[in-house]
Amino acid sequence: MQFISKSTRYFFTSTCSLFFTTCFSSLQLYKKQVYGPMYKVNVGNLQSICINRVDLLEELLRKDEKFPSRGHMDVWREHRDMKGISYGPFTEEGEKWYKLRTVLNKRMLHPKDSVQYGDVVNAVVTDFIKRIYSLREMSPTGDLVSNMTSELYRFSLEGISSILFETRIGCLEKEIPAETQDFINSIAQMFTYNKHVVFLPNWTRNYLPFWQWYINGWDGIFKFARKMIDMKMEAIQKRVDANQEVAGEYLTYLLSNVKMSSKDVYGSISELLLAGVDTTSNTMLWALYLLSRDPEAQEALYQDVTRVLKGDRIPTAQEVNSMPYLKAVIKETLRMYPVVPMNSRLISESDIVIGGHFFPKETSFGLCHFAMSHDEKIFPEPRKFKPDRWLRDGRTRPNPFGSIPFGFGVRGCVGRRIAELEMHLVLARLIKLFEIRPDPTVGEVQSLTRAGIVPDRQVNLHFVERKKASSDP
């Protein structure tokens, strides 16, 4: 194992709070070459062991603790403590976290759970497609949609809000309602200043404005979430008072769960919401970008979708399960651009041995997903978009630990099935209607690590309408 503590100052944080991954993705590849499969980094008082080889990752994750931890989410927890808000799945730890996840997992984590949100998501997809049509029409070429990052962000926020709040918030309308816009601005503000407050020492909080801006961002997020949740509670109460049946999906389920107070629901819903926007929107952006540059893969996807989906029908959540290439496209996109390119584990129960090295309790490990999913021993031609490598058609499938974009085990992503559902449903319908082509003025897009892996420039795409197939009614 190579030690590089000395005076090296890398931007790195062992907490690896999911949206502030600072070990830049391409830097992971470079460091792997220079320092090998496991190395130590120091930033100030913080030490972490970076792992970037699949067998070591597997060894570590197979020893995952009963209540795994990614490390401290101190600045998020501080906000909750100041405002008397309950911790959510990101900020809670230990047995309390486990109990919370037991409640949150229900109706979300199992593939059969996500199927029930098919209609809700499809309604959002329908509005998104309408918006794509109208944006194309307004463009000079009649088929160009500019700034896909922003459009897909609107789609994702509307999608996850309609699941979590059981109501629409207007992100796909021509003009976003002012309250929703304030909420979007608050999310951006919190994420922007999160970086400052993580890296600046606490004494600067009295002299610099960042801490207050960061707290204001959170306040805006909770104000909106609280209003949505309170509206739902009122509606439920009215039905109860009128002796009517209380029916609903996720929020209704949480609010009617005796194990959760409304304060707990505010804390959890807000964290679920934050985790569910940039992740799916950026993955969709990369998927469309990669497809636009690969007509062969796009044709294979079109064939896969139209084999199942005849005519103008809207696919159901069950039907996308019969589209293996569609799933492979998303898997391959997440391999190439794992939107959370680095994850972490803080070992807190006992000492641990990894790769023959002893590490004392309280060691923090950085899991370099990006480096692993670009390892050519596991993924030959790692920089090539090859959805076929994920097909179950008799070929040898890649090592399952080679690409784990949703994390692992009991602490793995709770929103995985929802994210997949959203991405599968929207991609199936887009590809059925349009051939997606690159905008030549954009050039080759590189990735940056900001709030997840994002493009280094504005991405525009041409949505060329397909002619109806002759077999279509």
Ligand code: HEM
């Ligand atoms: C492409 C989409 C997504 C990706 C790639 C992704 C990735 C991840 C990863 C890598 C983790 C850490 C897992 C671990 O430590 O093992 C995570 C955690 C989490 N994700 Fe996602 N995520 C996505 C979408 C979503 C969505 C849509 C939601 C909300 C519905 C969500 C909610 C969460 C939450 C709450 C956690 C923390 C879980 C815990 O600590 O118990 N994610 N996600």
